[in-house]
Amino acid sequence: MPIISFGSQDIDLITGKKTMTIRKLWKNPLKVGDRLHCYWNLVSKEKKKIFEAKVTDVQLISFKDLKNNDKLAKEEGYENSQDMIREFKKMYINNIDDEDMFQIIHFEKLDIDEWEGEHIDEKAMVTQRADILFDSGKYDKSAMCYTAALKFDPNDIYLLNKKGDNLTRLGKFEEAIECYDKALEIDPDNEYIWNNKAIALLNFGDSEKALDANDKAMDLNSKNSVVLYWRGFILEVLGKFEEALDIYDDLLKIDNKNPEVWNARGNLLSEMEMPEEALDSYDKALELCFDEEDIDAEAQNRKGNALLDLGRFDEALDSYDMAIEIAKNNSQDPSYFILNKGVVLMELNRFQEATEAFTQVLAINPNNDDAKVLRDECLENL
Structure with missing residues (x-):
């Protein structure tokens, strides 16, 4: 009973698009008519039988002829022959020589009623x-x-x-x-699907239809926090800021411990040019992130923006420094946060440090026009 294990590059097996695989020649070579029992990741926790199949054709090819064959590699699910050979060397821990033979196995998936082994x-x-x-x-x-x-x-x-x-x-x-x-x-009373449709419409750029879809979800359950959250966001996109703020406030009456809602409320208040109130929301959002991993760089950056608007430059600087540190720790691009830090340093007349900040941004992205202009302005003030 030949058993074959497939991995993540073989998704096309499930869809039926792929009916071929390449394996090193076995001690008992396959022949036409043999039955294959096929598994997903046979030696891992994700082990799962996926189908049984009948071998329809077997061709032999030497490693010498296989190793540079991009066409076969792509049929096997790899980007190119180099990727395929790299994986083969992991699969076959002994060295592969040019004279070693491989089987190109073509098969036909069998209907589950024809399986010999366990049905799934x-x-x-x-x-x-x-x-x-x-x-x-x-x-x-x-x-x-x-x-x-x-x-x-x-x-x-x-x-x-x-x-x-x-x-x-x-x-x-x-x-x-x-x-x-x-x-x-099929299920017109599913509030979650109406809300998901609203999100897709919003992303598609049709905010009015998104609100209509969200209305349907609200009609079904006006207390659903997910539906309310997206309603606030849709109203914000439509420029209906007061209505959006009412929604976020309603959400916080349901659950005032959700940092995402406090963040969204802070963003909206910033948009409404109410930095003091926005800062209170950002502080609440950060306070509720009990796990430090939940505090992202963007949240610190938004708090810094609110502090900058209030003229509280030293505190803004602290927030941007934290944003930069978090971004670096998470292998994110910190250049946007460094740029904002440079702006605060300019406000504090610390032009040498601001110049250094903009130079750091340009080292990451030489085409950042804002950093170029701001650095030139700093140099004029040195």
């Missing part, structure tokens, strides 16, 4: 794989898996909603809206 719930297996890929941010691959899962049941609301979420993250908003619409035809 294929839809559940594909859905689980899609969810894992989605949660790890591999949206291209998870989209393919959700599409494959929907072949088992085109009217599965969970899958239609998740595929919509996936397409939204890929920036394919029209396709996402189509998924949500199909799900809503």
Whole structure:
């Protein structure tokens, strides 16, 4: 019973697009008609049977002829032959010589009713794989898996909603809206799907229709904190600041321990040119981040902006320094925060330090025009 293990580069197996694999020649070579039992990551915790198949063709190729064959490498799921050979060297820990032979195995997936071994719930297996890929941010691959899962049941609301979420993250908003619409035809009373449609419409640039979709979600549950949060954001985009502020305040009556809502409220108040009130919201957001990992650089930067607007330059400097430190620790680009720090240093007439800050920005991004102009202005004041 030949067993083959596949890995993350083999997503096309699930969708049925891939029916070939390349393996080093076994002691008992495969032949046409052999049955394959195929697993996902056989030696890991994620081990999962994915299908059984029948071998339809086997071709032999030497490593010498294989190692520079980009066409075969791409069919096997790699970017190029170098990537494929790199993986082969991990798979086959002994050295691979030019004379070593490999099998190009073509197969046909069998209907589950024809399996000899354990039967599985294929839809559940594909859905689980899609969810894992989605949660790890591999949206291209998870989209393919959700599409494959929907072949088992085109009217599965969970899958239609998740595929919509996936397409939204890929920036394919029209396709996402189509998924949500199909799900809503089946379950028109699902507030979460109406809200997800609103988010897709907002990202697509249709804020009015986004508000209409959010209205439908609100009609179904006006106390849903997720729906309320996005309503505030949509109203803010539409320039309806007072209404948005009322929404954020309503949200905080439901849960005043949510740092994201306090941050959003702070951003809105900054937009409304109310820096003192914005600063109070930012401070509350940071106070509620009990885990230091939850305090991001952008939150510190926003607090610095509010302090800058209030003319509290020394405190603003502290906030920007913290933003820079957090960004560096998280391997983020700190240049925007360093630029803001430079602006505060100029306000404090510390032109030498400001010049150094703008020079740091230009070292990271030589095309930053703001840093160039501000550095030149500093040099004139030295």
